Amino acid sequence: MITLLARRGRAVISFDQLQRKARLMQMPAPDPAILARKAEIVARLLQILPADAVIHDATETRAYECDALTAYRCPPLAVVLPRTTEEVAAVLRICHDEGVPVVPRGSGTSLAGGALPTADSVILGVSRMNALLEVDYDNRLVRVQAGRTNLSVTDAVAGDGFFYAPDPSSQLACAIAGNIAMNSGGAHCLKYGVTTNNLLGATVVLMDGTVLELGGPYMDAPGLDLLSVICGSEGQLGVVTEATLRILPAPEGARPVLIAFNSSEVAGACVSDIIRAGILPVAIEFMDRPCIRACEDFAKAGYPDCEALLIVEVEGSPAAIDDQLARIAEIARHHDPIELRESRSEDESRRIWLGRKSAFGAMGQINDYMCLDGTIPVTALPHVLRRIEEMSRDFGLQVANVFHAGDGNMHPLILFDANKPGDLERCEAFGAEILRLCVEVGGCLTGEHGVGVEKRDLMTVQFAPQDLEAQARVKDVFDPRWLLNPAKVFPLSLSQGRRAA
Amino acid sequence: MMQVATVDDLAEVIRSAQGPLRIQGGGTRPVGNPVVGSPLQVGLRGITLYEPGALTLVAQAGTPLAEIDAVLADHAQHLPFEPMDHRALMGTGGEPTLGGMVAANASGPRRLRAGACRDSLIGVQFVDGTGTAIRNGGRVMKNVTGYDLARLMAGSHGTLGVLTEVAFKLLPRPEKVTTLILPGLDAPTAVAAMAAALRTPFEVTGAGWAGGNVMLRIEGFATSVADRAERLAAALARFGRAELAAADPWPALRDVTGFAGREGDVWRLSVAPTDAAQVAGRIEGEVILDWGGGLIWALVPPGTDLRGQLGSIRGHATLVRAAPETRAALGAFHPEPQPVAAIAAGLRARFDPRGILNPGLMA
Ligand SMILES: Cc1cc2nc3c(=O)[nH]c(=O)nc-3n(C[C@H](O)[C@H](O)[C@H](O)COP(=O)(O)OP(=O)(O)OC[C@H]3O[C@@H](n4cnc5c(N)ncnc54)[C@H](O)[C@@H]3O)c2cc1C
Numbered sequence: 001m002i003t004l005l006a007r008r009g010r011a012v013i014s015f016d017q018l019q020r021k022a023r024l025m026q027m028p029a030p031d032p033a034i035l036a037r038k039a040e041i042v043a044r045l046l047q048i049l050p051a052d053a054v055i056h057d058a059t060e061t062r063a064y065e066c067d068a069l070t071a072y073r074c075p076p077l078a079v080v081l082p083r084t085t086e087e088v089a090a091v092l093r094i095c096h097d098e099g100v101p102v103v104p105r106g107s108g109t110s111l112a113g114g115a116l117p118t119a120d121s122v123i124l125g126v127s128r129m130n131a132l133l134e135v136d137y138d139n140r141l142v143r144v145q146a147g148r149t150n151l152s153v154t155d156a157v158a159g160d161g162f163f164y165a166p167d168p169s170s171q172l173a174c175a176i177a178g179n180i181a182m183n184s185g186g187a188h189c190l191k192y193g194v195t196t197n198n199l200l201g202a203t204v205v206l207m208d209g210t211v212l213e214l215g216g217p218y219m220d221a222p223g224l225d226l227l228s229v230i231c232g233s234e235g236q237l238g239v240v241t242e243a244t245l246r247i248l249p250a251p252e253g254a255r256p257v258l259i260a261f262n263s264s265e266v267a268g269a270c271v272s273d274i275i276r277a278g279i280l281p282v283a284i285e286f287m288d289r290p291c292i293r294a295c296e297d298f299a300k301a302g303y304p305d306c307e308a309l310l311i312v313e314v315e316g317s318p319a320a321i322d323d324q325l326a327r328i329a330e331i332a333r334h335h336d337p338i339e340l341r342e343s344r345s346e347d348e349s350r351r352i353w354l355g356r357k358s359a360f361g362a363m364g365q366i367n368d369y370m371c372l373d374g375t376i377p378v379t380a381l382p383h384v385l386r387r388i389e390e391m392s393r394d395f396g397l398q399v400a401n402v403f404h405a406g407d408g409n410m411h412p413l414i415l416f417d418a419n420k421p422g423d424l425e426r427c428e429a430f431g432a433e434i435l436r437l438c439v440e441v442g443g444c445l446t447g448e449h450g451v452g453v454e455k456r457d458l459m460t461v462q463f464a465p466q467d468l469e470a471q472a473r474v475k476d477v478f479d480p481r482w483l484l485n486p487a488k489v490f491p492l493s494l495s496q497g498r499r500a501a
Numbered sequence: 502m503m504q505v506a507t508v509d510d511l512a513e514v515i516r517s518a519q520g521p522l523r524i525q526g527g528g529t530r531p532v533g534n535p536v537v538g539s540p541l542q543v544g545l546r547g548i549t550l551y552e553p554g555a556l557t558l559v560a561q562a563g564t565p566l567a568e569i570d571a572v573l574a575d576h577a578q579h580l581p582f583e584p585m586d587h588r589a590l591m592g593t594g595g596e597p598t599l600g601g602m603v604a605a606n607a608s609g610p611r612r613l614r615a616g617a618c619r620d621s622l623i624g625v626q627f628v629d630g631t632g633t634a635i636r637n638g639g640r641v642m643k644n645v646t647g648y649d650l651a652r653l654m655a656g657s658h659g660t661l662g663v664l665t666e667v668a669f670k671l672l673p674r675p676e677k678v679t680t681l682i683l684p685g686l687d688a689p690t691a692v693a694a695m696a697a698a699l700r701t702p703f704e705v706t707g708a709g710w711a712g713g714n715v716m717l718r719i720e721g722f723a724t725s726v727a728d729r730a731e732r733l734a735a736a737l738a739r740f741g742r743a744e745l746a747a748a749d750p751w752p753a754l755r756d757v758t759g760f761a762g763r764e765g766d767v768w769r770l771s772v773a774p775t776d777a778a779q780v781a782g783r784i785e786g787e788v789i790l791d792w793g794g795g796l797i798w799a800l801v802p803p804g805t806d807l808r809g810q811l812g813s814i815r816g817h818a819t820l821v822r823a824a825p826e827t828r829a830a831l832g833a834f835h836p837e838p839q840p841v842a843a844i845a846a847g848l849r850a851r852f853d854p855r856g857i858l859n860p861g862l863m864a
Binding site for chain 1: 554555556576578620629634637639641650656661674696700701702704721722724732772774815838840844863
């Protein structure tokens with residue numbers, strides 16, 4: 001559930017609490033035999049990698065002790081930073097031989113603890129593998145080394161009128177490797193899909209060093225679609241070293257409209273109506289009053305003070321944009337909006353987006369918060385918003401809602417005070433309740449951030465034992481000894497027998 | 502033929518099976534190596550849930566596709582990947598079902614823009630070779646909870662499990678469709694014209710070539726279709742004067758009806774679009790292109806092995822229609838490199854340990 005982002009001025013005090021949390025997160029006990037062999041293992045790694053690509057000094061490995069889920073930390077045994085697929089394979093062969101767990105890492109922006117090490121693990125970082133290998137406009141694809149950042153893929157082709165569609169808000173930092181491992185989404189999923197829908201091929205190295213070429217410059221698999229299982233497997237099946245990505249010609253233009261309502265439920269109903277009417281906006285963003293107020297104070301975007309606000313963006317030719325905005329306005333009017341503000345210029349578009357884009361920063365200014373990531377059927381939006389409000393009263397903690405409403409991926413932010421004893425625990429309990437609610441109405445625990453260590457123990461809420469067993473079997477095939485990122489995704493009780501074997 | 506109408510019955514039939522089973526939906530897509538086994542038809546039917554406001558459909562695997570299409574049409578929605586209907590090409594009867602469509606990952610011309618069947622698939626329930634019913638994915642379009650086995654099931658041709666329920670993300674059905682025809686182009690020029698069209702921002706949702714004609718599809722709200730089509734034609738002026746198609750050519754391209762009822766074997770090749778002209782040039786037979794060239798359909802003399810023609814070009818070739826002996830001899834599916842084949846075999850061994858689900862169909 002639980003992405004803990006501590007308010008700035010209080011970081012020191014929060015940190016103590018977070019440290020306490022760190023002790024609470026159950027991870028497998030490190031293997032003493034591996035810890036005892038550290039020197040030998042490092043020496044073997046140094047035989048196949050240059051000295052600057054192996055980090056083993058205890059103060060330096062600290063830089064890799066956590067990802068963006070900073071509540072949980074543990075420095076690894078060592079860190080390797082290979083530059084080629086061959087080096088990755090060589091590292092994995094050694095670790096396989098030594099029985100050392102390996103945790104793949106891109107840029108470390110996971111909000112689920114996907115890249116969290118254990119003390120007996122080697123972090124395999126792909127950040128030095130960031131080359132652009134091929135740009136092919138006639139086949140509408142690029143091939144990159146997997147450590148390349150998401151934004152730099154679009155940057156490389158934008159000058160020629162193309163873009164790479166999946167755009168997580170972390171796109172400046174996060175790597176394609178992490179995007180593939182988490183099957184990351186972004187603001188434009190409703191129209192363009194998530195990572196799996198834009199991935200054509202990948203080079204994947206298995207834990208025993210075997211290199212697989214999956215997919216390629218063509219549009220389907222010759223046999224079983226193994227690429228689809230690699231995408232979203234959270235670094236547990238193989239290490240992705242290269243990827244072939246679909247790029248698209250950029251639309252001629254895009255323009256948003258801001259629609260303000262007196263009730264969250266009505267705003268939710270409006271979202272459903274827009275979708276039902278056959279319009280496919282590229283983005284439908286939702287913000288509720290606590291979030292709007294915080295953004296106003298922070299960014300002064302000029303938002304109306306209202307219960308709920310939608311930002312709906314459409315794209316295409318100028319005529320297509322006008323037409324879609326007119327249709328949306330017509331639908332919105334049936335819901336008595338208190339304001340309907342259509343952008344007529346670049347500057348107006350920028351102002352409409354300004355508040356939304358600063359939402360997370362703004363919330364961080366006024367409070368400590370926890371960011372959830374469950375998905376619900378869009379039609380359940382009014383019900384879920386009402387229930388969250390009721391629970392908020394029961395738990396005595398405020399919630400701000402800001403999310404991609406078009407695809408039902410919610411990001412409720414639970415506000416708490418890290419200084420107040422018990423607040424954090426209440427907040428976590430509340431978060432778990434919200435995720436249970438998401439599953440109960442037909443949704444899921446995580447829409448884009450992944451399971452990692454964070455939602456590992458809630459997996460049984462969503463899946464029956466045989467469903468989890470089926471997923472574990474896939475790992476058995478790709479990584480029979482369960483050495484690759486072994487303590488993630490599955491409840492430890494389920495993976496225990498397999499990890500030990 | 503054995504017919505099962507509930508998940509429990511299906512699980513029981515599989516658990517107690519004494520030998521191989523040949524899994525069938527509507528029996529309209531006999532793709533793959535010939536299978537020896539008792540036929541088992543999945544008779545689970547009906548829509549479990551349809552929420553137009555959430556663009557979501559969940560239905561039983563044995564539901565006829567025609568039934569789904571009619572219901573979605575009432576709400577101006579559709580399955581955007583435009584599933585191919587194999588009946589004309591394969592000379593089969595029966596009714597295509599949702600499960601058969603997913604098992605074959607059947608996708609048509611719109612695959613270019615909207616993705617394949619596997620891209621719209623958001624959830625499955627299936628019974629594996631041990632008789633266990635398993636769920637994966639769900640009914641929401643953004644879901645990264647656990648491994649994605651739903652997409653693995655798409656295109657697995659009933660070799661990992663028998664689908665019982667499938668869930669899709671839907672899209673609005675276009676209000677208006679226009680097709681531009683560029684007549685009289687040879688394969689290399691056609692491929693260049695399609696690449697040029699697909700580089701424009703006009704959202705081309707179909708790009709094919711048959712009988713010397715390039716076909717390009719523009720669709721969406723009526724207000725913008727004419728404008729985009731006009732500007733697309735202008736952008737392609739160097740390839741000739743574009744004409745508006747009088748009739749809708751896409752169902753025929755989707756179903757490859759051009760090769761229906763004709764003597765010869767039919768191959769399906771998947772390559773990078775710009776390699777299509779070169780591959781087409783090597784094929785001694787008739788060729789139809791879809792997906793801007795990324796999908797090649799070839800009609801060749803019986804017994805021809807086209808795989809050698811790919812040479813160093815990356816891609817794969819599936820023998821879709823041929824005598825059972827030819828399919829058995831050449832193998833319907835393209836052989837995979839050893840490490841990939843080993844993983845595929847490993848998955849089959851875990852999901853179907855007795856090897857009773859369509860054994861040998863894919864390998
Ligand atoms: C401010 C902020 C905003 C965010 N916004 C979004 C958003 O809008 N949408 C969204 O989807 N996510 C979002 N995220 C989450 C995060 O950015 C994504 O999950 C991202 O894809 C992680 O990429 P990374 O390179 O940082 O991966 P890491 O954090 O390094 O790793 C993530 C996972 O990938 C695995 N992995 C890494 N490299 C490899 C490899 N080479 N091979 C195999 N497995 C590998 C790791 O083991 C781990 O399980 C956000 C995060 C932050 C901090």
